[in-house]
Amino acid sequence: MGRIVLDQVTKSFGDVTVIPPLDLTIEDGEFAVFVGPSGCGKSTLLRLIAGLEDVTSGAIRIDGQDATDIVPAKRGLAMVFQSYALYPHMSVRKNIAFPLRMAGMDRAEQDRRVDLAASVLNLTDYLERRPGQLSGGQRQRVAIGRAIVREPAAFLFDEPLSNLDAALRMGMRLEISELHKRLETTMIYVTHDQVEAMTMADKIVVLRAGHIEQVGSPLDLYRAPRNLFVAGFIGSPKMNLIAGAEAAKHDAHTIGVRPEHITVSATDGEWSGVVAVSEHLGSDTFFHVHDTGLADTITVRADGEVGFRHGDRIHMTPRADVIHRFDEQGLRIA
Amino acid sequence: MATKASRTAARLMLAPAVILLLGWMMVPLTMTVIFSFKRYLPMRGGDLGWVGFENYVRFVNSSAFWPAVQSTLMIVGGVLLITVVLGVLLAILLDQPMWGQGIVRILVIAPFFVMPTVSALVWKNMFMDPVNGLFAHLWRFFGATPVSWLSEASMPSIILIVSWQWLPFATLILLTAIQSLDSEQLEAAEMDGASPLSRFIYITLPHLARAITIVVLIQTIFLLAIFAEIFVTTQGAFGTRTLTYLIFQRVLESQNVGLGSAGGVYAIILANILALFLMRIVGKNLDR
Ligand SMILES: Nc1ncnc2c1ncn2[C@@H]1O[C@H](COP(=O)(O)OP(=O)(O)OP(=O)(O)O)[C@@H](O)[C@H]1O
Ligand SMILES: [Mg+2]
Numbered sequence: 001m002g003r004i005v006l007d008q009v010t011k012s013f014g015d016v017t018v019i020p021p022l023d024l025t026i027e028d029g030e031f032a033v034f035v036g037p038s039g040c041g042k043s044t045l046l047r048l049i050a051g052l053e054d055v056t057s058g059a060i061r062i063d064g065q066d067a068t069d070i071v072p073a074k075r076g077l078a079m080v081f082q083s084y085a086l087y088p089h090m091s092v093r094k095n096i097a098f099p100l101r102m103a104g105m106d107r108a109e110q111d112r113r114v115d116l117a118a119s120v121l122n123l124t125d126y127l128e129r130r131p132g133q134l135s136g137g138q139r140q141r142v143a144i145g146r147a148i149v150r151e152p153a154a155f156l157f158d159e160p161l162s163n164l165d166a167a168l169r170m171g172m173r174l175e176i177s178e179l180h181k182r183l184e185t186t187m188i189y190v191t192h193d194q195v196e197a198m199t200m201a202d203k204i205v206v207l208r209a210g211h212i213e214q215v216g217s218p219l220d221l222y223r224a225p226r227n228l229f230v231a232g233f234i235g236s237p238k239m240n241l242i243a244g245a246e247a248a249k250h251d252a253h254t255i256g257v258r259p260e261h262i263t264v265s266a267t268d269g270e271w272s273g274v275v276a277v278s279e280h281l282g283s284d285t286f287f288h289v290h291d292t293g294l295a296d297t298i299t300v301r302a303d304g305e306v307g308f309r310h311g312d313r314i315h316m317t318p319r320a321d322v323i324h325r326f327d328e329q330g331l332r333i334a
Numbered sequence: 335m336a337t338k339a340s341r342t343a344a345r346l347m348l349a350p351a352v353i354l355l356l357g358w359m360m361v362p363l364t365m366t367v368i369f370s371f372k373r374y375l376p377m378r379g380g381d382l383g384w385v386g387f388e389n390y391v392r393f394v395n396s397s398a399f400w401p402a403v404q405s406t407l408m409i410v411g412g413v414l415l416i417t418v419v420l421g422v423l424l425a426i427l428l429d430q431p432m433w434g435q436g437i438v439r440i441l442v443i444a445p446f447f448v449m450p451t452v453s454a455l456v457w458k459n460m461f462m463d464p465v466n467g468l469f470a471h472l473w474r475f476f477g478a479t480p481v482s483w484l485s486e487a488s489m490p491s492i493i494l495i496v497s498w499q500w501l502p503f504a505t506l507i508l509l510t511a512i513q514s515l516d517s518e519q520l521e522a523a524e525m526d527g528a529s530p531l532s533r534f535i536y537i538t539l540p541h542l543a544r545a546i547t548i549v550v551l552i553q554t555i556f557l558l559a560i561f562a563e564i565f566v567t568t569q570g571a572f573g574t575r576t577l578t579y580l581i582f583q584r585v586l587e588s589q590n591v592g593l594g595s596a597g598g599v600y601a602i603i604l605a606n607i608l609a610l611f612l613m614r615i616v617g618k619n620l621d622r
Binding site for chain 2: 050051052071072073074077078079081083085086087088089090098099102103146150
């Protein structure tokens with residue numbers, strides 16, 4: 001059980017308001033991802049939910065119960081820190097068993113749960129080692145193990161994969177997703193990584209300066225960003241935003257076209273420009289096109305085999321059905 | 335210092351310092367060992383020739399020897415206990431954000447700058463004097479009979495004085511160690527349901543283990559040699575005669591250099607046994 005409701009929650013550090021009044025509901029069993037630029041208050045929000053920071057005003061409810069003034073240990077939430085925060089002088093077994101030991105659980109039950117968690121996380125061979133003798137990915141798994149054994153109402157992750165290399169990150173991403181499918185426990189996950197957000201989330205919460213810009217499923221956010229900020233933030237490479245005469249043709253102040261929704265041609269198209277950089281990724285090619293008269297740079301995604309080079313003039317046509325239109329305030333025009 | 339040439343140069347540059355240090359150490363040590371095998375009474379005939387192990391036997395068999403070892407160990411042990419326990423508590427206190435932190439820290443460190451002789455004199459005359467001392471006034475204020483500290487409770491008094499001098503050192507080292515503790519570890523423990531006391535026992539204390547061993551090691555070396563505090567206060571009376579003080583008495587009061595030197599060699603052996611013992615513990619803590 002882990003339905004988390006934030007009701008008009010605010011947080012200030014001294015005079016600085018980091019979180020203005022904010023409402024958010026995370027349903028039981030949901031995988032919610034917080035994304036936003038650095039310093040927008042993602043970690044702060046997570047720490048407020050965990051109880052490691054006190055809210056300045058407002059209420060936090062966990063499963064309908066007011067948890068605002070409950071100490072962290074009693075909220076039934078488990079947190080996985082970016083630095084892992086393992087206890088360096090304890091073996092892996094003792095690290096994982098620590099919350100159980102603090103709860104005064106008997107030894108046999110502790111061992112049973114630790115062994116179970118270790119087998120789920122492939123840590124069985126490392127139980128007697130100390131954290132200093134483990135690799136980054138193994139440490140991460142120990143931190144997750146320590147969270148799992150408590151059988152919490154919800155897991156809180158603060159950028160848990162940001163210290164890992166790309167390959168390991170992908171592996172751990174799948175493991176965490178799998179874990180979520182298996183445990184069906186609420187998870188709140190903070191990340192900078194587009195791919196993590198898009199692939200793992202049931203619900204993405206886009207934050208800017210403590211404000212929620214949009215909440216929705218990854219595809220909702222991709223298909224119908226509510227404003228220019230979300231449009232620019234979700235999707236990689238970024239959506240092309242075009243203002244001026246071209247936008248006016250569509251009765252909008254600004255229009256947005258995703259790089260993958262533009263087709264390129266050597267001979268004809270609606271727009272044209274000169275290729276500044278072409279990035280060949282094998283499966284795809286990204287062209288950064290200048291001199292279009294629309295915006296500084298237009299980014300286009302094409303098939304991996306398309307071979308334009310620096311200095312080539314190319315022609316581009318946006319797909320008419322997926323042009324996003326925004327008004328003067330930057331809000332989406334339906 | 336990777337190449338052969340740079341290593342040779344480094345050795346050459348280091349040589350004067352090493353030779354000086356070695357001479358500094360070796361000359362007195364050799365002289366002590368030589369004198370310890372001689373009957374040498376500066377005011378009563380001077381060098382009276384070799385006597386083998388006679389000085390060693392006499393030093394150990396003297397009725398003052400074992401009590402001196404005992405009081406040495408008591409002072410070292412007592413001061414270590416007090417400084418480490420209070421040092422940890424003070425370090426935790428000073429680590430809390432509070433108003434006037436900078437000034438408080440300087441005040442806590444201040445006793446370390448006071449010379450041992452001066453601090454012992456201040457304690458003796460200002461606090462512990464049975465007639466005019468502050469403690470005597472305090473006792474009288476509550477209607478109690480003042481204690482003549484340095485004669486009735488001489489050992490605790492000396493331990494108190496020495497602890498007061500060494501507490502800043504312990505606090506300072508432990509404070510820097512506490513400041514290096516990752517706050518996320520404490521937060522993780524808090525989320526894991528650890529009470530403040532459990533967090534102290536399971537997280538803070540193990541983190542401090544290494545710093546504590548360093549404090550113990552360094553303090554032991556210096557505490558084995560304390561002298562001024564005893565000289566200024568009890569002059570070795572009332573069961574406060576340490577090994578160092580006993581040697582001083584043999585050499586300067588009894589004018590028996592040979593006997594004192596034998597005591598010096600015993601002191602070296604005692605210090606080495608203690609150091610070896612402590613190094614073991616440190617070693618154990620360091621592999622973790
Ligand atoms: N203890 C604190 N005292 C004062 N200001 C703080 C404190 N903690 C965070 N802040 C401020 O609150 C804002 C949000 O911080 P937070 O750590 O939540 O950002 P974030 O979204 O997690 O960023 P990042 O993605 O870089 O981790 C920042 O501007 C930060 O400077
Ligand atoms: Mg953060």
